[in-house]
Amino acid sequence: MSRQNYFNTLTMAQKLDQLGRCRFMDRSEFSNGVEKLKGKKVVIVGCGAQGLNQGLNMRDSGLDITYALRADAIEQKRVSYTNATSNGFKVGTYEQLIPTADLVCNLAPDKQHADVVSKVMPLMKKGACLAYSHGFNIVEEGQQIRKDLTVVMVAPKCPGTKVHKEYKRGFGVPTLIAVHRENDPNGDGLEIAKAYAAATGGDRAGVLESSFVAEVKSDLMGEQTILCGMLQTGSLLCFDRMVALGIDRGYASKLVQFGWETITESLKQGGITLMMDRLSNPAKLKAFDLAEELRAMMRPLFKKHQDDIITGAFSTTMMKDWDAGDVNLLGWRAATNDTSFERTPAGDVKIGEQEYYDHAVLMVAMVKAGVELAFECMVEVGMKPESAYYESLHETPLIANLISRKKLYEMNKVISDTAEYGCYLFSHAAVPLLKEWVAKQPADVIGKAYAPGTQQVDNRRLLVVNQAIEGHPVEKVGATLRGYMTAMKQIAVGG
Amino acid sequence: MTAETAPNLADLTLAGVGPGLTLVTGPNGAGKSTAARAWAAHVAGARLLSAESQQAFYEAQLAADEGNFQQGADTSRRVRELVGEAGREHPLFAAFRLEPLWERHYRQLSTGEARKVLLLEAVLAAPPLLILDDPFDGLDRPACAELAAAMVHAAERLPVVVVTGAFRAEELPFAPEAVREVVAVAGRRVSYRGSVAGYLARTAGEGSRRAPPPVEMGSWYEPLDPEVPLVQLVDGCVRYGEQLVFEHLDFTVRAGAHTLIEGPNGSGKSTLLEMLTGDHAQAYSNDLHLFGRRRGSGETVWDIKKNVGVVSARLHRDYRVGGSVEEVVLSGLFDSIGLYQQPATSHRARARAWLDWLELGLMPSAAFRDLSFGQQRLVLIARAAIKVPPLVVMDEPTSGLDADNRRRVLDLVASLCTQRKSTVLMVTHRDDERDWWRQHIAGSILSLR
Numbered sequence: 001m002s003r004q005n006y007f008n009t010l011t012m013a014q015k016l017d018q019l020g021r022c023r024f025m026d027r028s029e030f031s032n033g034v035e036k037l038k039g040k041k042v043v044i045v046g047c048g049a050q051g052l053n054q055g056l057n058m059r060d061s062g063l064d065i066t067y068a069l070r071a072d073a074i075e076q077k078r079v080s081y082t083n084a085t086s087n088g089f090k091v092g093t094y095e096q097l098i099p100t101a102d103l104v105c106n107l108a109p110d111k112q113h114a115d116v117v118s119k120v121m122p123l124m125k126k127g128a129c130l131a132y133s134h135g136f137n138i139v140e141e142g143q144q145i146r147k148d149l150t151v152v153m154v155a156p157k158c159p160g161t162k163v164h165k166e167y168k169r170g171f172g173v174p175t176l177i178a179v180h181r182e183n184d185p186n187g188d189g190l191e192i193a194k195a196y197a198a199a200t201g202g203d204r205a206g207v208l209e210s211s212f213v214a215e216v217k218s219d220l221m222g223e224q225t226i227l228c229g230m231l232q233t234g235s236l237l238c239f240d241r242m243v244a245l246g247i248d249r250g251y252a253s254k255l256v257q258f259g260w261e262t263i264t265e266s267l268k269q270g271g272i273t274l275m276m277d278r279l280s281n282p283a284k285l286k287a288f289d290l291a292e293e294l295r296a297m298m299r300p301l302f303k304k305h306q307d308d309i310i311t312g313a314f315s316t317t318m319m320k321d322w323d324a325g326d327v328n329l330l331g332w333r334a335a336t337n338d339t340s341f342e343r344t345p346a347g348d349v350k351i352g353e354q355e356y357y358d359h360a361v362l363m364v365a366m367v368k369a370g371v372e373l374a375f376e377c378m379v380e381v382g383m384k385p386e387s388a389y390y391e392s393l394h395e396t397p398l399i400a401n402l403i404s405r406k407k408l409y410e411m412n413k414v415i416s417d418t419a420e421y422g423c424y425l426f427s428h429a430a431v432p433l434l435k436e437w438v439a440k441q442p443a444d445v446i447g448k449a450y451a452p453g454t455q456q457v458d459n460r461r462l463l464v465v466n467q468a469i470e471g472h473p474v475e476k477v478g479a480t481l482r483g484y485m486t487a488m489k490q491i492a493v494g495g
Numbered sequence: 496m497t498a499e500t501a502p503n504l505a506d507l508t509l510a511g512v513g514p515g516l517t518l519v520t521g522p523n524g525a526g527k528s529t530a531a532r533a534w535a536a537h538v539a540g541a542r543l544l545s546a547e548s549q550q551a552f553y554e555a556q557l558a559a560d561e562g563n564f565q566q567g568a569d570t571s572r573r574v575r576e577l578v579g580e581a582g583r584e585h586p587l588f589a590a591f592r593l594e595p596l597w598e599r600h601y602r603q604l605s606t607g608e609a610r611k612v613l614l615l616e617a618v619l620a621a622p623p624l625l626i627l628d629d630p631f632d633g634l635d636r637p638a639c640a641e642l643a644a645a646m647v648h649a650a651e652r653l654p655v656v657v658v659t660g661a662f663r664a665e666e667l668p669f670a671p672e673a674v675r676e677v678v679a680v681a682g683r684r685v686s687y688r689g690s691v692a693g694y695l696a697r698t699a700g701e702g703s704r705r706a707p708p709p710v711e712m713g714s715w716y717e718p719l720d721p722e723v724p725l726v727q728l729v730d731g732c733v734r735y736g737e738q739l740v741f742e743h744l745d746f747t748v749r750a751g752a753h754t755l756i757e758g759p760n761g762s763g764k765s766t767l768l769e770m771l772t773g774d775h776a777q778a779y780s781n782d783l784h785l786f787g788r789r790r791g792s793g794e795t796v797w798d799i800k801k802n803v804g805v806v807s808a809r810l811h812r813d814y815r816v817g818g819s820v821e822e823v824v825l826s827g828l829f830d831s832i833g834l835y836q837q838p839a840t841s842h843r844a845r846a847r848a849w850l851d852w853l854e855l856g857l858m859p860s861a862a863f864r865d866l867s868f869g870q871q872r873l874v875l876i877a878r879a880a881i882k883v884p885p886l887v888v889m890d891e892p893t894s895g896l897d898a899d900n901r902r903r904v905l906d907l908v909a910s911l912c913t914q915r916k917s918t919v920l921m922v923t924h925r926d927d928e929r930d931w932w933r934q935h936i937a938g939s940i941l942s943l944r
Contacts, residue, residue, distance in 0.1 A: 038793065059779065060796035086735055088780035168774075169816070170797075170831025204835065 003319065004142040005312040007213055015382075018181070018213035022384035024484060029194065030203040034061050036188075036195035043068050043101035045094075045116055046108035047080035049160025050133055054107065054200050056087065057167040061199040066090045068097040068104075068120075098123035103192065105131045110416050111322065113137035121146055127185070129192050134219065135212035136418060138180055140315035151183035152193040153212055156202055157390055159398065159414075167201040174390065175202025178210045206484055208386060218383050220309045222374055222391030224422025225302055227399045228415060230370035231260055232336070232408055232423055233430040237438045238363055238446050239341035244439070247447040250347015255356065255447065257346050257407055259363050260400035262356035268397040271478040272368050273470050278357045279364060281457045283450040288465045290365035290445065295373055297437065301429055305422075306377040318421045329417065332424035336408055362438075362446040368469075371396060375474040385477040393478055515675035516650040519658045520694070522897045523869030524855065526683035527658045531626050534656070538624040542617045545628030545658075546868045546895060549613060550812055556601050571602040578616050587615050590641035596761075603735060606633045606808040606891075607760030607924075614642065618649055625649065628658040629868075631668060632894045633808065635759045635924045643668040650675075660869065660897030664695050666927065705899075708907045709848040710883055710914050719802070721750045723787035725886050725918055726771055733766050733777050740766050741943070750885070753912045753919045753938030757929065762943040764922045765807060768888050771920070773799040774809070786885070800830035804879035804917075807890035811875055820866070820874050821846050821859035827878035849877035853903075869895040876904055880911065887911055889921040893928065901928075909935050 007015065044055050045068050059065045067084040071093045074081050084091045098104060098120050108116045114137060117130070124130065129150040137143045138151065145151050156163045158173040166173050175197050179189035190209070197207050235256050242252035266274045276284050308314040321328045336342060357364060371393050378388035402411040412420045444451045469475070521527050528545060535543035556571035574596045575583075582588055583597070591611040596604065604612065610633050617625060627646070631639050646655050647669060661679075671691035679687035679694060687694060719725070724747050731744035741763040748754060756764050769775035770783060773796040783790040786802050804827060814823070816833040824846040826834045838846075850859055853873050857866075863874060872895045879887060889908065893901040905928070911917040919938070923929060932938070 056776065059791075060773070062793045062795040062798075064793070082736065087776035088778065089776075168813075169833055170826075170829060171833065171835050 003140075005315070006139050006142040007217070007310075008312055009142070010213075015213070018211045019217060019382040020384055021178075021209070021211040021214050022387040023209045024386060024481070025207045025209050027203065030198050030207070032191075032195070032198075034058075034063060034195050034199045036191050037063055037103060037199060040064065040102035041066070041100050042103045042105065043097045044105045044107055045069075045120060046106070046112075047084045047089075047091075048107070048109065050156075050163070051080075051105070051107035051160075052083045052087065053160040053164035054105065054133075054156070055084075055089065056164045057201055058196075058199040059089075060167065061201075063199055066092060066097055068092060068094050068101075070094070094119055094123055099125055101125070101128055103129045103131060103196070105133075105196075106137075107133055110134055110136050110418055114141055114143060117143055117145070121149070124149060129189070130183075131193075131196060132212075134416075135178070135180075135216045136220075136315070138212050139216040140312065141319070145180070145183050147183070148185055149183055150185060150189045150192060151180035152189050152196070153178040153180070153215060154193055154196045154200065154202070155215060156200060157394065163200065166205070170204075172201030172203065172205040174206045174208070174394070175200065176208045176210050176215055176390070177202075178212050178215055180212050206481075208390070210387060214383055214387050217309055217381075218378055218387045218391040220314065220418065220422060221306055221378055222395060223415065223419035224309075224314075224426045225305055225377075226367075226370035226374040226392050227395055228411060228419055228423035229305075229426025229430060230366060231396075231399060231403060231411070233427045233434065234363060234366040234370075235260075235403065235408060236339055236341050236427070236431060237434055238360070238366075239344070241438050241441060242443075242447040243340070245443045245447060247443065248347060248349075249344050251349050251351075252447060253341065253344040254346035254349060254351060255360060256341060256363070258351070258404045259356045259360045260367075261397070261404040262353060263360065263364055263367060264397040264400040267367065267371075267393060271393065271475050271482070272371060272472065273475055275364060275367065276469050278354070279361065280358070280450070281462055282452050282455055283358065283361050285457070285462065285465055286445060286450055286452070287361045287365045287368065288469070290362060290441075291368040291372075293437070294365060294369035294434070297433060298369065298373060298430065301426070301433060302373040302377045305426060306381055310381055314422065314425075318418065321421065326417075329421050329424070332428070333412060333420070336412065336424070339408075342408055358449045359447055361444075361450050362441055365445075367396065372472055372474060379473065385473055386481065389474060389477050389481055393474055394481075514650055514653050515655070516646060516669065516673055517654070517656045517676050517678060518669075518674050518691075519656060519678045519680065520661055521680035521686075522661050523873065523895075523900050524867050525680045526867075527680055528628055528867055529683075530680070531628050531656070531658050534624070535626050540622050541624035541626065542620055542622040543626045543628065544613055544617050544630065545626075546632065547628075549609060552613065553602070553609070553812065571600045573597075574599050574601070574604075574612055577601065577612055578619065582615050582619055585615060585619060587611075587618060587641065587645050590645070591615060591638055592759075599738070603738070605761045605765060607635060607638065610634060611638060611642075611760070614645075618645060621653060624654050624656070626656045626658065629660070629895055630657060631659070633760075633891060633924070636926060638760065639668055639924075647673045660895070660901075661698070661899065663698075663898055666898065667691065705903050705906060706852055706854070708852050708880065708910050709845075710880070710907075710910045710916075712845055712848060712883070719750070719786055719885050724749050724784070725786060725802075727784040728767075728770070729782040731767075731770070731781050731783070733763065733770070733775070733781075746941075748886075748918060748920065750918055751915065753936055754921075755929065755932045755936070755938065755940045756920060756922045756943065757924070757940065758943030764943055765809065765890055767943070768805075768807065768890050768920065768922065769809070771886070772803050772805045772888055773797075774805075797830060801882075802884055803830075803886045803888060804882060804884045805888040805890075806872075806875050806879040806892050807888070808894065809890075811872060814863075814871075814875065818863055819860045820850060820855070820857060820863050823863045823874050824849050824877045824881055827881040845881055846877075849881050850874075853877055869897065869900065872896060873900060873904075876907065880907060883911070883914075883916050885917060887917045887919045889919065891922050891924065893923070893925070905931055905935075912936050912938065 042063050042065050044051050047067050055065045067089050069080055126148050132153045133155045135153055155176045156173045163173055177193040177197050197203055239252050239256050266278050374392040375388045402414050519527055535541045649655055674691050677691055677694040726748040728746040732742040733740040758764050770778040779791040785799055788794050814832055822834040825838045829836050876892055893904050908919055911919050
């Protein structure tokens with residue numbers, strides 16, 4: 001397929017308009033529930049984590065769900081086939097099911113989208129709807145969709161398993177919805193997307209109305225910089241520095257592997273402010289200073305990634321690698337698995353929850369600098385703070401959780417190929433950039449408790465630093481959005 | 496011993512005790528499990544097996560499961576990897592009937608099956624101190640007898656501590672002479688140490704008067720048509736790949752047809768009930784009518800749940816959210832795990848009445864997560880009953896409860912059965928509960944194989 005980056009075909013005014021779309025929807029906008037899709041045939045293509053779990057939710061909401069799989073996946077009883085049938089779903093081939101569908105949900109892996117859509121589209125009946133959970137295919141590959149078809153996006157901002165777990169509790173996960181402006185022939189795209197979001201339970205946790213463009217550009221930026229790139233860079237550098245300082249390798253490995261998750265748990269609850277509050281006052285001031293240095297060093301790199309994403313240079317480079325059989329991706333993956341952090345198992349030592357903060361002031365500084373930079377870069381190119389918040393701060397704890405499971409291997413395996421590619425790209429630039437600076441850091445900012453010459457704190461400086469932390473725009477929008485979530489829950493019930 | 500002079504539980508030292516069987520007993524919330532954790536932490540290499548540790552193990556398996564994110568199958572460890580060839584040759588392996596489970600993934604085991612596997616693994620490890628917190632919970636009758644024998648056997652070589660709710664003579668699974676010492680606790684202090692006979696003499700005649708459950712507060716929903724069966728499953732079948740749970744199962748429940756369900760671990764009791772509560776995906780691929788409507792005909796799972804109150808090991812396992820005990824009880828009105836809707840004042844009054852009935856001595860604002868396993872179970876039972884729904888599903892409801900509280904829950908079952916608004920389906924492994932059912936409930940018994 002010839003590719004024509006969709007975003008680059010827009011006028012400047014259209015670009016700005018699309019990038020700037022993001023609106024927190026009111027609960028009352030979902031009063032029609034799933035009505036729009038009631039009695040309609042919903043066919044899901046792909047039965048991986050997102051496909052299966054979204055389908056489980058929609059069926060429990062009373063919708064008619066079947067799975068269209070490739071004939072060989074059915075014949076060979078591949079995992080997608082087992083996933084669907086063991087959960088009591090009917091399965092069929094594209095040819096059997098797509099022509100009957102009123103709504104086709106394309107939940108195959110990103111990389112297969114072009115292929116899947118080109119096979120599915122000719123089979124779709126006139127006036128049907130095609131839905132995505134990620135817009136890369138539309139925006140970056142420039143897939144053209146038949147003009148009679150409506151194209152929408154419903155993107156739960158969580159891993160697939162959590163999508164169903166939260167639904168069963170009677171709640172949901174925050175969800176982003178959008179209608180592709182080129183494909184809304186009947187003007188009811190938004191109604192379909194809303195019903196789809198309601199069927200997955202997203203309306204209970206909060207829905208953002210956005211655009212395909214804003215979703216793709218913010219998602220790419222978040223995943224390759226703060227989410228995966230920064231955490232990978234920080235993991236490798238912090239581990240190596242601790243080893244050089246003579247700290248036990250097992251301890252160093254454990255501090256990094258589980259540190260990100262522990263540190264970002266407070267980020268999830270109370271933003272950067274709460275994360276910094278978990279440090280003693282002297283350590284907080286030190287973390288603030290380190291973060292300022294990191295911000296200055298990394299700002300050009302973050303800006304470059306944002307620029308390459310906006311111009312399409314990033315996706316063009318990556319798609320070249322797809323066409324070349326993933327030679328770069330596979331090489332980088334092997335190199336990452338061969339790093340000494342990755343090869344050193346976490347030691348059998350106890351590290352208390354507070355110790356993860358106290359002994360890792362540098363890691364806290366990295367999270368702060370990375371979240372703020374990613375957020376700032378996204379807002380600078382015209383994205384709304386709400387989009388930028390979800391794609392930076394909100395998702396950091398989710399990725400940190402993957403590292404605590406099985407280190408970088410697990411993270412890079414679970415995230416999309418697109419995120420993995422971007423992560424390597426970022427860390428290959430960031431590791432050399434920061435290496436010398438990290439090599440100068442003493443053990444009391446990474447590996448041991450912070451021990452300044454004096455524990456005395458200058459109140460006026462503390463006041464200024466606190467104001468700077470709380471005053472950052474990501475903290476302002478974060479407080480509002482987390483407040484919405486709490487209001488939605490009425491009584492806050494932390495998962 | 497007075498309260499002032501009685502040793503604090505945490506100070507009770509079990510380090511260095513020789514082989515033998517010690518029973519630690521007391522009411523729910525007395526601090527038994529807390530003490531068990533403290534002892535286990537003090538003896539290097541000690542092994543503690545409890546509902547909590549089983550839950551933690553399950554979560555670790557869940558976390559390790561790449562299938563979780565990758566589109567893969569279950570990758571939790573298999574039984575053969577957990578117990579090894581040494582386990583296969585251990586007498587308990589045959590006694591627990593584990594052979595058919597040899598290739599099974601841990602996460603696919605039923606509660607009782609998982610308990611057996613973990614028990615075998617702990618016995619195999621021959622630790623310097625083995626603490627078993629409520630080990631008989633969730634085990635079928637033959638397994639209980641085998642386990643008791645295994646503990647007596649293990650106690651010949653190592654110190655074995657069994658933590659169990661306050662018990663009566665007929666409930667003791669061991670011969671009294673097999674028990675070296677009974678340690679009774681109350682209010683986080685030791686109230687008695689001595690022989691089984693001494694303990695039983697002390698507690699004889701105890702058993703407080705219990706208030707009746709507030710079921711008269713009425714059903715939450717309009718009564719259903721009594722002519723339409725609540726449940727109608729025709730030729731039911733559940734399988735996971737090659738593994739068959741049951742097939743050709745016909746099961747109809749009419750209003751008022753209270754049913755006790757029994758059967759060995761792994762016979763599909765919980766699976767069957769999950770089909771009726773909206774918690775099993777294969778309900779959609781069966782010929783199943785619930786409350787007069789064919790499953791999968793456009794109804795939502797919430798349409799079903801509103802007619803059902805449920806308590807089970809699975810619900811208890813999944814109920815992992817913050818919140819107060821009052822909120823947990825209130826969540827039963829909305830069928831949610833956690834509370835996401837603003838309850839009305841009348842809802843709160845109802846929840847308070849149910850909490851009062853439990854006599855937990857807790858503030859309604861007490862954190863659910865800080866409660867002991869047994870106390871949590873009691874709160875979840877109130878959650879299941881608060882709406883007095885058309886169908887009440889109680890899957891081993893008395894699991895983890897002491898003798899007094901077990902009777903409290905059986906009182907509730909009897910009240911629900913006699914006030915004619917609810918139909919009760921209950922699973923049990925206990926002989927005494929089966930006998931009780933025969934004596935007190937005008938219902939039937941279904942045996943699964």
